[in-house]
Amino acid sequence: VVVMGRSSRISEEVNVENCSADGIPVLRRSSGGASIVAGPGCLMYTVLIDYRIRPAWRMLDVAHQSVMERLARATQDTLDQFGLKKKVEWQGTCDLTIDGKKFSGNALRCRRNFMIYHGTVLLKMPLEHIARYLMQPPRQPEYRENRDHLSFVCNLLPDDFPEPSAFQCRLMDALVVEWGADHPWDEFPYHELWLQQSEELLHRKYLSPNWHRERL
Numbered sequence: 001v002v003v004m005g006r007s008s009r010i011s012e013e014v015n016v017e018n019c020s021a022d023g024i025p026v027l028r029r030s031s032g033g034a035s036i037v038a039g040p041g042c043l044m045y046t047v048l049i050d051y052r053i054r055p056a057w058r059m060l061d062v063a064h065q066s067v068m069e070r071l072a073r074a075t076q077d078t079l080d081q082f083g084l085k086k087k088v089e090w091q092g093t094c095d096l097t098i099d100g101k102k103f104s105g106n107a108l109r110c111r112r113n114f115m116i117y118h119g120t121v122l123l124k125m126p127l128e129h130i131a132r133y134l135m136q137p138p139r140q141p142e143y144r145e146n147r148d149h150l151s152f153v154c155n156l157l158p159d160d161f162p163e164p165s166a167f168q169c170r171l172m173d174a175l176v177v178e179w180g181a182d183h184p185w186d187e188f189p190y191h192e193l194w195l196q197q198s199e200e201l202l203h204r205k206y207l208s209p210n211w212h213r214e215r216l
Contacts (some may be wrong), residue, residue: 002026002133005033005107009215012138017131028212031116033107036138041125041155043168045071045175047120059113063108064094067117071104072096074174075121075156082167085155091095092141100143101154121171124157124164 001012002024010016010026013035016173019026038044047067057063058198075096076088091097096104106119131149145153157164176182185191205211 002035003030003038004035004212005214006030006109007032009034010213011216013135015135022132024133026212028214029107031107031109031118033133034103034139036105036120037130037133038120039129041123041127041164043121043123043171045121046116047179047212049115049117051113051115056212058110060108060110063115066096066208067106068096070178071106071119071121072176074171074178075104077080077081078167080154081170082163086156091143093156095141096121097143098154098156102144102152103154103156122153122155123168123171124155124161124172127155128155138207 002019004010004013004026006029008014008028008110009092012088016026019104027105049063051058057066072088072090086098089097091100091102094106094108095102103122104119106117108115108117131151134149136146136148140146155166161167188194
């Protein structure tokens with residue numbers, strides 16, 4: 001699936017012809033940033049932040065640092081546990097890289113009392129999908145140096161890595177520790193409200209083709 005940023009223009013960021021030919025859906029998210037490709041081998045996470053508990057996170061530099069440091073630390077610890085000699089770095093606004101190549105892109109959406117911060121981690125995804133379904137992005141971080149997709153992105157795991165599912169489970173465990181996210185989902189204080197409002201949002205916005213195609 002191709003997922004565009006809230007302000008992305010389809011004609012500038014998405015190879016619509018290839019997506020149509022291959023039956024790839026093109027959707028839009030509510031957060032900022034450029035378009036991404038998600039598929040098998042791509043781990044996705046979401047963090048919901050309550051400003052009433054963490055008021056300092058209203059400053060975006062604090063939010064980026066708080067999330068990126070936790071994500072980088074969990075990823076580095078997991079790589080070390082599996083004996084993979086790679087160094088995770090934070091570059092640009094909210095990218096994680098290895099040797100200058102991006103394996104994690106992230107975005108956020110701010111409301112009055114809450115922030116959603118979410119992103120991807122490329123574990124072992126066919127990277128050629130990114131080159132096939134996305135155009136060269138109109139907005140780029142300086143460190144990209146106008147590289148094409150295949151020269152700019154990388155997977156966290158080598159092609160011959162034997163246990164991607166084991167790595168993924170260990171990384172998820174490390175993220176749980178970093179965030180202290182050890183309570184069952186059904187104990188989340190806004191669980192019932194989330195179910196109600198997510199259903200409402202689906203019908204009011206995310207199931208509407210007009211929402212996804214509003215910026216051509």
